[in-house]
Amino acid sequence: MFLVVPTPQAVADLVSTLVYQHIKAKPAAVLGLATGGTMEPIYAALVAKLQQQPLPLEKLTTFNLDEYVGLSAAHPQSYHYFMQQHLFAPLGLAPSQVHLPDGNCRNSAEECQAYSEQIAAAGGLDLQLLGIGSNGHIGFNEPGTPFDCNTHEIELTAQTRQDNLRFFADAAEVPTHAITMGICEIMAAREVILVATGQRKADIIAQLYASGVDEQLPASVLKQHRNLKVIIDEDAAALLPTHLQQAG
Numbered sequence: 161m162f163l164v165v166p167t168p169q170a171v172a173d174l175v176s177t178l179v180y181q182h183i184k185a186k187p188a189a190v191l192g193l194a195t196g197g198t199m200e201p202i203y204a205a206l207v208a209k210l211q212q213q214p215l216p217l218e219k220l221t222t223f224n225l226d227e228y229v230g231l232s233a234a235h236p237q238s239y240h241y242f243m244q245q246h247l248f249a250p251l252g253l254a255p256s257q258v259h260l261p262d263g264n265c266r267n268s269a270e271e272c273q274a275y276s277e278q279i280a281a282a283g284g285l286d287l288q289l290l291g292i293g294s295n296g297h298i299g300f301n302e303p304g305t306p307f308d309c310n311t312h313e314i315e316l317t318a319q320t321r322q323d324n325l326r327f328f329a330d331a332a333e334v335p336t337h338a339i340t341m342g343i344c345e346i347m348a349a350r351e352v353i354l355v356a357t358g359q360r361k362a363d364i365i366a367q368l369y370a371s372g373v374d375e376q377l378p379a380s381v382l383k384q385h386r387n388l389k390v391i392i393d394e395d396a397a398a399l400l401p402t403h404l405q406q407a408g
């Protein structure tokens with residue numbers, strides 16, 4: 161389950177190759193996408209590959225995991241903005257192909273329901289990319305989130321707001337809530353790749369390795385997934401049992 165490679169760049173090369181091959185094999189794939197610092201080199205590598213060896217992308221559909229409540233798509237820290245900047249614009253994906261929850265919606269319950277229905281109408285997710293929060297969240301499913309939920313609004317933990325403070329000018333600007341795909345939709349993906357890089361993730365990766373399936377560690381639910389890869393660099397692997405710490 162744990163695949164250790166030497167550096168964040170090696171993670172980016174491997175994960176982008178897997179995504180590239182997936183699109184090549186299935187041009188009408190439905191991709192579940194993540195944001196966050198971990199994904200930036202992965203998207204850069206994927207864009208570079210697709211520029212060197214183009215594939216038809218017109219039939220591709222994407223659904224992102226989450227969006228902050230209260231940020232418009234034009235806000236530089238919104239996940240809409242992140243995706244546009246790092247992937248959608250460089251690949252020339254049309255707005256009709258890409259989906260993120262609307263963090264600025266008037267009625268969050270209706271937005272969540274509609275997002276779930278859109279994922280279902282697309283036939284579910286073929287491949288879901290995931291990062292992991294330092295508290296074990298996937299998407300924004302924070303510790304304690306029931307495993308049996310679809311897209312929903314959630315209050316962010318103090319830990320997550322602290323972790324993401326680095327992207328905002330000050331603490332007051334960090335949103336308190338987000339809309340996130342639920343664990344059910346993530347687990348229904350036909351393939352899942354969870355990625356972690358850097359020392360900052362070593363502790364949660366060690367906890368994930370040792371943990372049983374536990375709602376207090378949301379990523380642990382993935383241990384029940386039939387097609388999961390956890391791809392990490394040596395820094396993120398540093399607190400795993402010694403025989404797993406180095407790239408194979």
Ligand SMILES: O=P(O)(O)OC[C@H]1O[C@](O)(CO)[C@@H](O)[C@@H]1O
Pocket residue numbers: 194195196197198199225226290291292293294298299300324
């Ligand atoms: O890659 P980062 O910035 O460490 O973030 C970890 C995870 O937490 C989030 O910020 C919240 O979903 C994700 O975007 C990311 O997968």
